[in-house]
Amino acid sequence: MTDRSPAPAIADAPARTSPDPGDRPVTELARLLGSRALTSTDLVTACLERVTAVDPVVRAVLAVDDTARAQARAADHRHAAGHPLSPLDGIPVLVKDNIDTRGLAGTAGSRLLAGAPPDRDAKVVARLRAAGAVILGKTNLTEWGNFRSTRSIEGWSAVGGQTRNPYDPEYSPWGSSAGSAAAVAAGMAPLALGTETDGSLVCPAGVCGVAAIKPAFGTLPSAGVVPISVVQDTVGPLASRLGDAALCLAVLTGRPLPTAPAPPETVRMGLWHVPGMSPVAQDVAERAAERLRDAGAVVVPVALTLPRDMLVDGLDALCAEFRPSLERYLSSRRGAPATLEEIVAANRQDPVELGLFGQELFERCAALTDEDRALAPDRRRRSRQRARELLAAVLADHGVDVLMAATGGPAWRIDDGPDPFTRTSSTLPALAGHPNVAVPAGYTGELPLGISLFGPPLLETLLPYALLAERCCGERRTPVVLRNASLPRNPR
Structure with a gap:
């Protein structure tokens, strides 16, 4: 994309604040933009400079939008005239590259979609633009949203290569919203959008030390998003602070969200130790529970087992929904394959696509019959x-308002083999279509770990508890990529 917009005239600007894209809450950035102590042009420039400085190591940004500075100048013009479009006006946002942006990337990480970019924005991107947000660029992801193979490598795509964890580039950022989480953690943008079918927002947020909101299904439109399942996929925001992610979601939905933590003395939480999850992650969740108790909250252990028939039904439905969901999307893309079978055949001819892992999920979904899909x-x-029903029962049986659990992890060392199987707490709220919020909770060595809060069907109910957990547990450290500018570049 080419920046051809003329710079608007902005007169009488006051002394400017030096921007650091990862240092200030979005609410403060919005206030500074409104007072013109900071310009969107300076903020976008700082973000682009951060991308140039650290992305050769982190590899989170798949494409930069050449119009970003023009978008920023337009935002500065609106602020100078006293007519900002929203609290996001002039705020840079990175967008996962399975969410369409007109004329820019739109690959889902696959070389098969890397030719002609989308002709129009996804509906959620159109809302960002209407709010005045600056589309800074697109982020890398686990290819096809991590639905190509059961032995995939998180954060890797044939288009973007391997995204790395900003806290230690030898370790995984998880996925599939790997680039969005890693970019926010490394201060490349204050906000990013990602997507989740099961864990793809909250899991990378957990191991990259940022906050993420997986809203209830249907909260944000999925039109223009490369799908896995149009009845489970969810778009959501990531940010360094939960309040920033909530602000982004409030602007995109047009409805206010709570901004204050729940009074701890009114809170009853259930702590779920997920069977089979790493003891390291469980320990972080236990320490988070102790901090909440010290603040005055009641945190009690809860027992919860996920029924096998529920999991089988969910996976069978997902596989049956994939092909029609994907092919409906492909019909909107110029030059894209038309069918899942075409994608499978083209991948077999491409040694880059199948060089590290296969496509057995694609093959399984392609082999399903019309009768199989009719059962979905x-x-x-x-x-x-x-x-x-399970969520409602565990809340009622234990007399708690919300469930808390380690999100998953810790991050694992990257190599050329399939990633290790890692238990998470994301599947139950994902299957329920309920919101799930991840916040930073602690560290194992230099690597962050997060906790997730879920249970109630409404984000308005859940969010004050998550804000309280973040306030009590959200220890923050500077990622190593921001402390050491001379890290070796290790491409894959």
């Missing part, structure tokens, strides 16, 4: 209803 609605309905 009932399987989806059963799985969702069972998950919702």
